[in-house]
Amino acid sequence: MSVDTATVRHIAKLARIAVTDHEVEALVPELNNILGWIEQLGEVDVTGVEPMTAVIPNQLRMRPDEITDGNVRDAVLKNAPVAEHGFFAVPKVIE
Amino acid sequence: MNAPYRIQGATGEWEVVIGLEVHAQVTSKAKLFSGAATEFGAEPNTQVSLVDAAMPGMLPVLNEECIRQAVRTGMAIDAKINAWSRFDRKNYFYADLPQGYQISQLYHPLVGEGEIEVELEGGATKKIGVERIHVEQDAGKLMHDQHPSFSYVDLNRSGVALMEIVSKPDMRSPEEAGAYVRKLRSILRYVGSCDGNMEQGSMRADVNVSVRRPGEPFGTRTETKNVNSVRFIMAVIEYEASRQVDVLESGDSVVQETRLFDPDKGETRTLRSKEDAHDYRYFPDPDLLPLELSDDFLRECRESLPELPDAKRKRYEQELGISAYNAAVLTAEVETARWFEELLAATGKTGPEVGKAASNWVISDLFGALNRLGKDITESPVTPAQGAELIGLVADGTLSGTLAKQVFEIMLETGDNPGKIVEERGLKQTSDTGEIEKVIAEVMAANADKVAEYRGGKDKLFGFFVGQTMKAMGGKANPGVVNDLLKKALG
Amino acid sequence: MANLNDLGIAAIRDGFRKGDFSAREVADSFISAVEKARALNAFTVETPDHAIAAAEQADRDRSQGDFKPLSGVPLGIKDLFATKGVQTASASKILEGFKPEYDSTVSGKLFAAGAGMLGKLNMDEFAMGSSNETSAFGNVLSPWRRNDGGNAALTPGGSSGGSASAVSARLCPGATGTDTGGSIRQPAAFTGITGVKPTYGRCSRWGIVAFASSLDQAGPMARDVRDCAIMLEVMSGYDPKDSTSLKLDVPQWEAGLSSDIRGKRIGIPREYRIDGVPAEIDAVWEQGIQWMKDAGAEIVEISLPHTKYALPTYYIIAPAEASSNLARYDGVRYGNRVAPENGSLDDMYKATRAAGFGAEVRRRIMIGTYVLSAGFYDAYFNQAQKVRALIARDFQDAFKQVDLILTPTAPSAAFGLGETTDPLGMYLNDVFAVPASLAGLPAMSVPAGLDAQGLPLGLQIIGKPLDEQGVMNAGLALEERAGFTARPEAWW
Numbered sequence A: 001m002s003v004d005t006a007t008v009r010h011i012a013k014l015a016r017i018a019v020t021d022h023e024v025e026a027l028v029p030e031l032n033n034i035l036g037w038i039e040q041l042g043e044v045d046v047t048g049v050e051p052m053t054a055v056i057p058n059q060l061r062m063r064p065d066e067i068t069d070g071n072v073r074d075a076v077l078k079n080a081p082v083a084e085h086g087f088f089a090v091p092k093v094i095e
Numbered sequence B: 001m002n003a004p005y006r007i008q009g010a011t012g013e014w015e016v017v018i019g020l021e022v023h024a025q026v027t028s029k030a031k032l033f034s035g036a037a038t039e040f041g042a043e044p045n046t047q048v049s050l051v052d053a054a055m056p057g058m059l060p061v062l063n064e065e066c067i068r069q070a071v072r073t074g075m076a077i078d079a080k081i082n083a084w085s086r087f088d089r090k091n092y093f094y095a096d097l098p099q100g101y102q103i104s105q106l107y108h109p110l111v112g113e114g115e116i117e118v119e120l121e122g123g124a125t126k127k128i129g130v131e132r133i134h135v136e137q138d139a140g141k142l143m144h145d146q147h148p149s150f151s152y153v154d155l156n157r158s159g160v161a162l163m164e165i166v167s168k169p170d171m172r173s174p175e176e177a178g179a180y181v182r183k184l185r186s187i188l189r190y191v192g193s194c195d196g197n198m199e200q201g202s203m204r205a206d207v208n209v210s211v212r213r214p215g216e217p218f219g220t221r222t223e224t225k226n227v228n229s230v231r232f233i234m235a236v237i238e239y240e241a242s243r244q245v246d247v248l249e250s251g252d253s254v255v256q257e258t259r260l261f262d263p264d265k266g267e268t269r270t271l272r273s274k275e276d277a278h279d280y281r282y283f284p285d286p287d288l289l290p291l292e293l294s295d296d297f298l299r300e301c302r303e304s305l306p307e308l309p310d311a312k313r314k315r316y317e318q319e320l321g322i323s324a325y326n327a328a329v330l331t332a333e334v335e336t337a338r339w340f341e342e343l344l345a346a347t348g349k350t351g352p353e354v355g356k357a358a359s360n361w362v363i364s365d366l367f368g369a370l371n372r373l374g375k376d377i378t379e380s381p382v383t384p385a386q387g388a389e390l391i392g393l394v395a396d397g398t399l400s401g402t403l404a405k406q407v408f409e410i411m412l413e414t415g416d417n418p419g420k421i422v423e424e425r426g427l428k429q430t431s432d433t434g435e436i437e438k439v440i441a442e443v444m445a446a447n448a449d450k451v452a453e454y455r456g457g458k459d460k461l462f463g464f465f466v467g468q469t470m471k472a473m474g475g476k477a478n479p480g481v482v483n484d485l486l487k488k489a490l491g
Numbered sequence C: 001m002a003n004l005n006d007l008g009i010a011a012i013r014d015g016f017r018k019g020d021f022s023a024r025e026v027a028d029s030f031i032s033a034v035e036k037a038r039a040l041n042a043f044t045v046e047t048p049d050h051a052i053a054a055a056e057q058a059d060r061d062r063s064q065g066d067f068k069p070l071s072g073v074p075l076g077i078k079d080l081f082a083t084k085g086v087q088t089a090s091a092s093k094i095l096e097g098f099k100p101e102y103d104s105t106v107s108g109k110l111f112a113a114g115a116g117m118l119g120k121l122n123m124d125e126f127a128m129g130s131s132n133e134t135s136a137f138g139n140v141l142s143p144w145r146r147n148d149g150g151n152a153a154l155t156p157g158g159s160s161g162g163s164a165s166a167v168s169a170r171l172c173p174g175a176t177g178t179d180t181g182g183s184i185r186q187p188a189a190f191t192g193i194t195g196v197k198p199t200y201g202r203c204s205r206w207g208i209v210a211f212a213s214s215l216d217q218a219g220p221m222a223r224d225v226r227d228c229a230i231m232l233e234v235m236s237g238y239d240p241k242d243s244t245s246l247k248l249d250v251p252q253w254e255a256g257l258s259s260d261i262r263g264k265r266i267g268i269p270r271e272y273r274i275d276g277v278p279a280e281i282d283a284v285w286e287q288g289i290q291w292m293k294d295a296g297a298e299i300v301e302i303s304l305p306h307t308k309y310a311l312p313t314y315y316i317i318a319p320a321e322a323s324s325n326l327a328r329y330d331g332v333r334y335g336n337r338v339a340p341e342n343g344s345l346d347d348m349y350k351a352t353r354a355a356g357f358g359a360e361v362r363r364r365i366m367i368g369t370y371v372l373s374a375g376f377y378d379a380y381f382n383q384a385q386k387v388r389a390l391i392a393r394d395f396q397d398a399f400k401q402v403d404l405i406l407t408p409t410a411p412s413a414a415f416g417l418g419e420t421t422d423p424l425g426m427y428l429n430d431v432f433a434v435p436a437s438l439a440g441l442p443a444m445s446v447p448a449g450l451d452a453q454g455l456p457l458g459l460q461i462i463g464k465p466l467d468e469q470g471v472m473n474a475g476l477a478l479e480e481r482a483g484f485t486a487r488p489e490a491w492w
């Protein structure tokens, strides 16, 4: 499997990263080089092998249903590039 | 059996196929993965933790109550509970999604297949399959009308726990879809896993609709997002079905897409903002481990389940001798059933002896009064104990039906107990034959002409004498006794 | 009095307790060393006030007879750890100026144990790199130079390059690092210091900017094994805020240190002998084997058959997780925003992320996005998680025969900045480090000697899950035999 300029543009769009034509041209061989290399994994026989789920045997713990957080609006908004009236503000979205 | 629902197109009949993905907010104090509160209506961004705002380095920790409630919900619809499940990330960018992914369950949901039986008009029932229930996070909220060039983001809902209840494409009419959502809502509220409040967004549905010629394979479907009332769900189905029929009959094909419902126009339209977000790149969330539920946990979930509406309805019919219609009405809402059962308990009696009278009184008298007052049963000015006392007074002959209605009106006004009202206002029904005979004699004396007519064969006049006697006694006479004595006196 | 900068953590702690010097004197000494060493670019932010406040507190506590485990010890904190009120940028432009309202669990534990912070340490952007050349705040220079008389700038390794450079140049006695695929061990080896990556789940990840969640682990970087043990004891421990944190008591590793490894079985994996690795690496490995034998350990050749697939596995899983972990840097809630005039929300996302992420980060996000995208998940990500399970199984099998595994830490000594331009060539740096990361195993690097150019080389010890003690004890045995005293001459 290898990528072409259209695929690179599609991936960039999914990842929300603007790319110039020039960058796309450069990324095609770069990504293909890396992808070609990682594709060697395909040769490993994984019959009957379950994908790893927990790195070290461990069980998911659950916490009790208690309100222990929140009410920290200032901390939440403190680093916001644009915050108004207690909201984060983003370029207007038309749905 | 009802006639199947069909859309009459220009070229013939079409069948509509409906599947629903209902998002139900899990009843919990705190969010699915953070300790922030979930309560509705707070000031913007106040119920937000640093986890909900996806600050760098923040990590999710699972709320046990949300899992418990989802498991109980699954058990309530006889679904397969997966003791091993896990969380996946659904990746997409949107301003209401701080992490850039929603933690959800794609590959291994908590709850597998189950089913819900719905009642249709005319007493028919139908089983609607449930594909799965998975647990996931809600997104925040965007407001578009506060500023000319900005949308505002409120993350209060961000991270609130949802159950996504995915039906099979088993519904074939707006009515069936409506009945399914109502029944699902009823079950959720019985279980206590969701408050079912559709106006506040606690329950909303993605409506999947396609059409086909009867008997043919499924057509291409559209998904109309976030529809938040039963009426709107039914409207979406009607609109989408006829729109798709028009598209197909004009020789075009239906586009698989996400649509939005406009309640003002009663129409759906293409939702543009999420158009190219199809590739969600799901993968297991590496911040969480697989969720493994112990037998003890599952047992506790099962044992904590209340009696559910279907079982309750059958029991009302069988044990309490209540009519199928009354039983359905009394069990549809958990609060009604709860009120009714408190009333039954307060009567101290069981079985058909009290079931029939109590159910009739609740459905006709109490519901009638609540309707007039614009209140629901949880706001009833009369308590179940007071209702039980009233029913008891009728059963032991203290009150006639007419008197009972009178007493009930006074109870609604004053909040007093019926016994007290009867006592204070002397509204007790009398079976005192001496007193009744005395009144009958007076009535006959005052209406000698009518007595003669009656005795001359005008049988119809018997009712007149009953009415006059009852009136003279202020409605307090036992009607049976009045009848008997009148018959004797008139000869 | 000895130059305070020459003291390690244990020496500072003990000298401070004995009253040989005040914590304030220690802090001042290191603060001035940091100021004088700006040419190394090891710090992105200097926080002398923090170090001084902690020192003064330690001095006050001492007068009350109150000593905390790290009283009097100033440390450097990698920029990946959130530090309350102090810029935490992960060496990325996208987070420049971000001052979190919280301390990471690990840095918070260090501060609570009495440590002060000298500053935030430079690193590869979002910990993605092996040479510290991807930092938005510029390259970190190694304090080491080749003995050829030239002054070629060398890499300290990465991604914890600032930590390595600072500890090696005696700007701080110890520093935090994080290791996703070798980011503690490789820079430690490059700069002649000691670093431990504990078992996955030992240290809380809460408040550490995530790179690849299933691999990231914090760990200490210091001058010797004992100092690492002291730091790790403070950094470790169960954290209910991290679901992958291990609910286990923290062993008393320092007290348990012993270089007596007689009878231990040390595995030498045959697959770690790879073509193209300089002879000097093989030589130092041979030397390590010899030292182990001298210490009474038994050497056992073992096989880790899937070793060859570890790097490609890592370069699927880590970018995939990163592509998702880094989605939150979108210019909405914090960090830098680039919003084209009259642009849409999407335009803002794209411009913000294009301007905010450096080339390597963008490249990895692209790879990660691709391997997770529709139709490729099974072939790449799921296959990688299966191979990862096989790699972990290789180790499990090996640990049935041996107690520990000895390998070189990195396939070369430090290279010159700008010398490695090919991404794949750069990725090869972690060929020996990545397998233990994939399996979540404890591993450490100890300095073993110098190569012909006078640059440090490290040896890696890998242990069974939770056997940090065994790893550090073997490390101590090597340390005693290596007698590594070389240090870079100050040119900065």
Ligand SMILES: [Mg+2]
Residues within 6 Å of the ligand: B021, B206, B223
């Ligand atoms: Mg949906």
Ligand SMILES: [Zn+2]
Residues within 6 Å of the ligand: B023, B136, B164
């Ligand atoms: Zn959903």
